[in-house]
Amino acid sequence: MKISTYDTTLRDGAQSDTVFYSKNDKLNIIRLLDSLGIDFIEIDNPVYNPYDDGFFDDLKKMDLLHSKIVAFGSTVKAGADPENDPVLSFLADYSECCAIFGKASPLHVTDVLKTTMEENLRMISESIRFLKSKGRYVFFDAEHFFDGWLSSRQYALSVLETAQLAGADEIVLCDTNGGTFPADIERAVMDVKTHVSVRLGIHTHNDCALAVANALSAVSAGAELVQGTINGIGERCGNADLSALIANLQIKSCFDVLPEGKIRSLTGISRAIAQITNISTQGLPYISRAAFSHKAGTHADAVLKNPATFEHIDPSLVGNKRTILLSEISGKSAVLPMIRRVVPDIDKNSDKVDMLLSAMKDKEAHGYRYEAAQASFELLIRKVLGMYTPHFEVELYKLINEAKLGEECKSYVFTEVRVENQQEIAATESDGPVHALDEAFRKALRPFFPSLDKVQLIDYKVRVMDNRSATGSTVQVLIDSTDGKDVWTTVGVSIDIIQASHEALIDSIEYKLLKDEKTLQ
Secondary structure, eight states: OBOEEEEOTTTTGGGSTTOOOOHHHHHHHHHHHHHHTOSEEEEOOTTTOTTOTTHHHHHHHOOOSSOEEEEEEEOOOTTOOGGGOHHHHHHHHHOSEEEEEEEOSHHHIIIIIOSOHHHHHHHHHHHHHHHHHTTOEEEEEEETHHHHHHHOHHHHHHHHHHHHHHTOSEEEEEETTSOOOHHHHHHHHHHHHTTOOSEEEEEEBOTTSOHHHHHHHHHHHTOOEEEEBGGGOOSTTOBOBHHHHHHIIIIISOOBOSOTTGGGGHHHHHHHHHHHHTOOOTTOTTTSGGGGEEOSHHHHHHHHHOGGGTOSSOGGGGTOOOEEOOSTTOOHHHHHHHHHHHSTTOOTTOHHHHHHHHHHHHHHHTTOOOSSOHHHHHHHHHHHTTOOOOSOEEEEEEEEEEOOTTSOOEEEEEEEEEETTEEEEEEEEESSHHHHHHHHHHHHHTTTOGGGGGOEEEEEEEEESOGGGGGGOOEEEEEEEEOSSOEEEEEEEESSHHHHHHHHHHHHHHHHHHHHHHHHO
16 A cells, blocks of 8 residues: 655744755755655645745756645635635646645634634635645644534535635644653544545644554555654644655555665665754664664673664664664773774684774773774774874874954964874864864875865864863763765764864874775775
8 A cells, every 4th residue: 555755844943943955955955855756745844934036936846756846725714705815826826746635623713713603614614725726735723623623513514525626636634732652643633534434634742652553554544654753853842754654654654755775775765854844863763874773782782683683673774774872881892893804814802892892892991982983993893903004193283263342253273293204284273173273184184185175074073071170070982984875973082172072083084094094005
């Protein structure tokens, strides 16, 4: 059975309090969603967002391979004529597929629209009829349907019957407040199935942490379309996470959801959209780095012997991968695969393995954490085993921060580096000290290692390791870097945040150069 996917990341997702899209952000997200094979992509209405100058024209020029664009709007206002409504006029002129929402709860009719139950039904009917007269495919979103069904079942059902009679192609049942439980969702959808015959969709919010569960309940009761946002972003607590919904439906429930082979790109696309929205995917099912990470020594040992012991699916099915986290509770079995990347034939009972475990635990006692910084851990392995030769040495760096009242701070860095017998000097100016350090080191090293041009620092995290010491605390710095192909993380620790950042930056550059060497071998 086919379950259609309807993405509202650009519309409902934009209502998240931390999400702001540029025009290019929106176009890039649409490209990503289309490449994943999402059936419908919802966009907002320029009447609501007049600042989107040029977006709608550029979107018209896009050649989408799979997805259909759905323009979103509302029913006509109380007492008004659809022919003169600017929102409906845009929908009729712009897109072959349209979505309009109307109230399915008497509370919202009387307290929000300030009109009668009969007038609300007229608004819904005439709005849909107007769009159908223009040849449009119409989704009707029954807003607050489940609240209405629980409080005034007959009226909520009459809203759906009105929409069907007016010609709606699909009706989407909305748990707009996110307060309904799965059992009630299932009962309501089964009830609706006995009153309307058009295709049903489900739209859920996560205010009770039940958005995905509620959508799955609706599908089990007969819904054939799921609405959501990538990574679950949205107003208040967010929308149903479409990434998790797709995986649950296709892998766990064996529905036909995405085109063949596309689900393997789910992790990459979800993370790419997370980068655009600047929302962390930490802890998200299926697609986060933590989703298939194992830290406890016994767990790691078990999953290496048989993945089914601690993994509910093969991570590669969604384009993710297993990670064995390296920490003070890791056993030899957890650390060994990482060591064997450097020394393939090393024996588990070798003294070298014991030596590495001892070195790792000593470093972690001083605040280092390698579960999230495996690039630094590979360098540590090489250092402990005598297999590390630095590509360069930083002989000197000088950092000056300049702050003037009412002006942004400026950071200046001067550095001297040595590569074999050659010395290079560089100076940079930036808005922040860490960025200035990064730029200075790479500028000085670029004549020797041109591939550093491709390296970018994409994330920077600071954690206080001992808050009892206040401003004298040890800090841990984690830096994520990329060369456009791979992403790696390095760590630095010091009571001086600049020194900790310096250490993580040097590790990042050394790891990139080491990676280049391995590629050439």
